[in-house]
Amino acid sequence: TQLLEQSPQFLSIQEGENLTVYCNSSSVFSSLQWYRQEPGEGPVLLVTVVTGGEVKKLKRLTFQFGDARKDSSLHITAAQPGDTGLYLCAGARHTGNQFYFGTGTSLTVIP
Amino acid sequence: NAGVMQNPRHLVRRRGQEARLRCSPMKGHSHVYWYRQLPEEGLKFMVYLQKENIIDESGMPKERFSAEFPKEGPSILRIQQVVRGDSAAYFCASSGQANTEAFFGQGTRLTVV
Numbered sequence: 001t002q003l004l005e006q007s008p009q010f011l012s013i014q015e016g017e018n019l020t021v022y023c024n025s026s027s028v029f030s031s032l033q034w035y036r037q038e039p040g041e042g043p044v045l046l047v048t049v050v051t052g053g054e055v056k057k058l059k060r061l062t063f064q065f066g067d068a069r070k071d072s073s074l075h076i077t078a079a080q081p082g083d084t085g086l087y088l089c090a091g092a093r094h095t096g097n098q099f100y101f102g103t104g105t106s107l108t109v110i111p
Numbered sequence: 112n113a114g115v116m117q118n119p120r121h122l123v124r125r126r127g128q129e130a131r132l133r134c135s136p137m138k139g140h141s142h143v144y145w146y147r148q149l150p151e152e153g154l155k156f157m158v159y160l161q162k163e164n165i166i167d168e169s170g171m172p173k174e175r176f177s178a179e180f181p182k183e184g185p186s187i188l189r190i191q192q193v194v195r196g197d198s199a200a201y202f203c204a205s206s207g208q209a210n211t212e213a214f215f216g217q218g219t220r221l222t223v224v
Contacts, residue, residue: 002153030210031210031211031212033212033213035215040220041217041218042115042117042202042215042216042217042218043154043202043215044215045212045213045214045215048211048212088153088154090154090213092210092211093210094210096210097159097166097167097169097209097210098144098156098159098167098170099144099156099204099210099213100156101146101153101154101155101156102153103153104153
């Protein structure tokens with residue numbers, strides 16, 4: 001059972017464009033993380049959000065946690081080739097013993 | 112910078128051999144998670160351990176796979192009698208508290224030939 005669904009699965013855009021990646025669930029999470037993974041490497045933590053409605057910014061990246069803590073979005077402004085990678089959302093639940101990972105969004109930014 | 116350290120980075124085993132994957136968590140972290148990732152697939156949970164205890168092994172196959180996190184030393188994921196289907200990237204993550212943010216290692220890529 002896939003608790004977290006990400007969309008789109010694949011995204012190819014030109015340098016300078018904006019994009020949004022979505023992470024949706026019918027379950028409530030106590031916290032949600034976003035990671036970026038490059039080929040041959042492990043996922044690198046970008047941000048953790050814990051409060052419903054919370055917005056965090058990391059340079060050109062804006063992360064939002066839904067009011068009901070069931071969904072999240074990642075918005076990238078003026079994408080650059082260095083943003084290319086696999087973006088993963090992961091959620092933790094109060095009663096769980098694991099981080100539930102989304103299906104992933106593979107982003108390619110074309111120079 | 113004492114991040115999560117995994118070794119080896121690459122491991123090749125013949126069918127029927129044993130594979131031992133090691134993970135040293137970040138300093139001060141006592142919670143360790145193991146995940147498996149297949150090409151074109153997401154990260155699948157295998158097992159969650161705290162020092163000397165297996166808390167949740169619901170994602171780990173009951174046969175041939177085992178994990179430990181001893182009082183001293185790294186966490187070990189052990190796969191006995193490996194088969195081709197075990198070929199994958201295995202990632203370890205650690206956290207300071209249960210269900211808080213987890214930091215991942217660079218993974219061990221296991222190839223069974």
